[in-house]
Amino acid sequence: MVLLKLKLVQRLIICDTAIDFVNHEGVLTFFVVCFVNGQLTDKTTTPNASGSDVVEAVVNLIREACIFPNDKKYLRRLAYVESMDGLEANTYRPNYYGGIWQIDQDMFQQIATAIVLDDAKKMIKQSIGIDWSKVQWVDLAKPLYSGLAAALFTLLKAGKNGIPRGIHYQANFWVNTYRPGHLANVFFTKSNKLETGCKRTNTLDLVFALDSSTSLAPQEFDAAKQFVKYIVDSFEISSDTTQVGVIRFSTTLDGGFNLNAHTSADGLKKAIDGVQYKSGGTHTAEAIEYAINNCFTTTNGARLGSSKILILVTDGRSENRNETLRQAAAAKAKGISIFAIGVSAQVDERELNAVASQPTCTHVQILNSFADLDSLKAEIEQVSCKASEFNLDGHEMGSIVVQYDDINTIKR
Structure with missing residues (x-):
């Protein structure tokens, strides 16, 4: 009998299918396994x-x-x-x-x-x-x-x-x-x-937090809105598939809309155009906290079991860096994946890397041109396609122990 302890298991299907292991003993791994004669076999190295x-x-x-x-x-x-x-x-x-x-x-x-x-x-x-x-x-x-x-x-x-x-x-x-x-x-x-897209059975709740602080020029804010529309075009917008919400933040948080406000692509893009630039401080921590406590709630349209993604569009220079990182950690603990997009020549990449989900190489991007965003769109789709790593109430699943000494023995 062997005991194998794993931090997170995304999916487990016996024989000829897949299991994902993330961050096992400090090393990222992603395995496809099969039980053969009572043993756990990694098919990626078979x-x-x-x-x-x-x-x-x-x-x-x-x-x-x-x-x-x-x-x-x-x-x-x-x-x-x-x-x-x-x-x-x-x-x-x-x-x-x-x-x-x-x-x-x-x-x-x-x-x-x-x-x-x-x-x-x-x-x-x-x-x-x-x-x-x-x-x-x-x-x-x-x-x-x-x-x-x-x-x-x-x-x-x-x-x-x-x-x-x-x-x-x-x-x-x-x-x-x-x-x-x-x-x-x-x-x-x-x-x-080859079918490049996934057959998503889960829904996607996507929230954009747009920085309109004084450190960003109005034209950079306009570019951020164009970016949002560019990403939105990649997904089917409806109450049954992908929903999109927007937060506009500087010193205050206003001018955005909730996930359930718009159920068509045309209506959604008109609403994005209507979000106005309003200068002020960079209260990134408050924006993330608002996303957790307001946007990603069932009252405002978030759906149980949906993939939840927050895309932070900012220069990465928040008023309170420590509080920003604390709120980002709280969001991740509730199953929210965070992408950080830099939109300024003065962007603070260190803060973007600290706020974003891992790995940062796929969750952080500096917005130079929309032509560079294909990889980001693909990564958002990838996150939304993955089996949920969290329970329906948004809490992270604990470690599990997989015990195996024959083909039918699996214990949590």
């Missing part, structure tokens, strides 16, 4: 494992460990394009070990010798516990190793330009860097077959 659950677990681990945070869905698409998530018959062919992401031996050698990847390899060792200097090509038959190799190879080829956004541009990038001599249409066609 040779020749395949399937969409395995791929998505690997991609999420890599993203949340901040190894490859803003890949614009490229790594997920790449797994399907290369091997249909490992389900193509020749994925694990004799004497070939490239795995789900089909990393050829010469590609693996480029990764092994590239000095520019040293920092990424250090991060892999620190966050996932894999010493890349000891990895062999044969190890890539394990999905996690194949995915990491694909991420490293892509980082090597993308360089400072990063991953292009959009399937068309990624198809050309794939031909130029990953599969020279192939047709871009192969990537394009297969990527379109």
Whole structure:
């Protein structure tokens, strides 16, 4: 009999499905497991494992460990394009070990010798516990190793330009860097077959807190409103799917609206346009507290069991930093994910990083242009797609103990 204690379990399904473990003994992990002969098996490190659950677990681990945070869905698409998530018959062919992401031996050698990847390899060792200097090509038959190799190879080829956004541009990038001599249409066609969005059964309650303090110019506040509308366009707005609320804050909190105020996209965007700039102090702590005690309540439209996200749009220079961090911690404890968006040339990134949920590489962004927000939209969708880590009343689930000595023994 073995006892395994975990901090949070997002979902647990027996055999061929997924379980997520977060922050186990200080190391971020995200596993797909299966009970085999009474033992708990991590399918992300099981040779020749395949399937969409395995791929998505690997991609999420890599993203949340901040190894490859803003890949614009490229790594997920790449797994399907290369091997249909490992389900193509020749994925694990004799004497070939490239795995789900089909990393050829010469590609693996480029990764092994590239000095520019040293920092990424250090991060892999620190966050996932894999010493890349000891990895062999044969190890890539394990999905996690194949995915990491694909991420490293892509980082090597993308360089400072990063991953292009959009399937068309990624198809050309794939031909130029990953599969020279192939047709871009192969990537394009297969990527379109892949369902990039999730089938969300849970609802999404999304609240924007807009800073209109004196330290922000009126045009920066207008840019913040345009940002809100840009994000809103990514979601279906209705009382049954996604609801959006807005808080406008400076010295006072007013001029916004609750989650249940607008149930259509057109009405919502008109209401966003109507939120007026009002200069004053930067009372960020009060804005977060208001979101907790007013916006995310059933009285004002929040729904039990919904994914709850607060997007703080600010320059990050609050009047009371300690109180701001205290309120942010209180929000997270109630199951509210916080994204922090910087909208000023004088933004305080340290405060944004302290306020935002982890990992900050996917929850903090400086607003330079709307074209840079594709990764943020994808991350919001990802958070809303995840199984809830909290009870319906918004309280965090406690640690659990999974005890197993046969296939049917699971105890909380």
